[in-house]
Amino acid sequence: MPAPANSQPDEDIGLVREAQAGSHEAFEQLVEKHQSSMIALLHRFAPQRADLEDLVQETFLNAWRGLPTWQPRQPFIHWLRKIAVRVGLEACRRWSRSTLSRRVEGTSDFQDLLETIADTRTPPNPASALEEIHFILALLPPEDRTLITLLHLEEMPVLEIAALLDWSATNTKVKAFRARHRLRKLLKQHGYTFYE
């Protein structure tokens, strides 16, 4: 849901001002307050605990470094979510470039594994479903992977995604359309059904 601009006073503003003045204690309180929502959001990108912890840390460190530029035009939590989504996108880019993912995802074993998973008749349990989704999304370009993660797993509206990624609404809609098209093609290739 897009954050309403200036509709109500930002309840974090006092702590943010103190943190901007260099108070570690104030920033620690901000981390304590918002880390659970950041963990929930970034868990969509990184189901593995170690990766998730890295992304959450990266988000708050980027927030600390960016604090001097924060303006109360937007609520702190909205600004933090923007940072988290960008951290998620950068992680997708890193993972797509990493030697390990190229080695694993490019092999015929990986393709066979996908088709074996897709052919399973038992309904997926939640944890394995999430693993399976990330397995599939790893075959998409990083921006598509980010968009599908936010659209399908986080159920975020396109306009909010546009606001968080600083993309125009039209650009985001076009990118989302293309991402869905590539996903549909990929799923069809591997025998999944795809309905929205």
Next chain:
Amino acid sequence: MNSEQKKRSWSDLVHAAREVMPPEGIDVRDDILFAIQSERRTSPPPTTGLLDELAELFRSGWMRGALAALALTTGAVAWQGANAAAQFAFALDLQGMLLAPL
């Protein structure tokens, strides 16, 4: 059973995956504090203005000694220069006296 029924549905996968809760007990506060304190220790000193840098320079001992030596040298040269100027003025005066009848 047709092949559609055999295959897994993306929507089912997504619905199931949304139910997964993030791992419990993650708390990054200590790591964040450690990281930002380390950044402060390793960050370069803040840049100062030109005037601050000049003041710092003039406070250093070697600069004070150099300035004193420069002042003495300048004084000696000025003293010698003053003599030369007086001689030059005297020559001009003579010349004036010699040229005046013309």
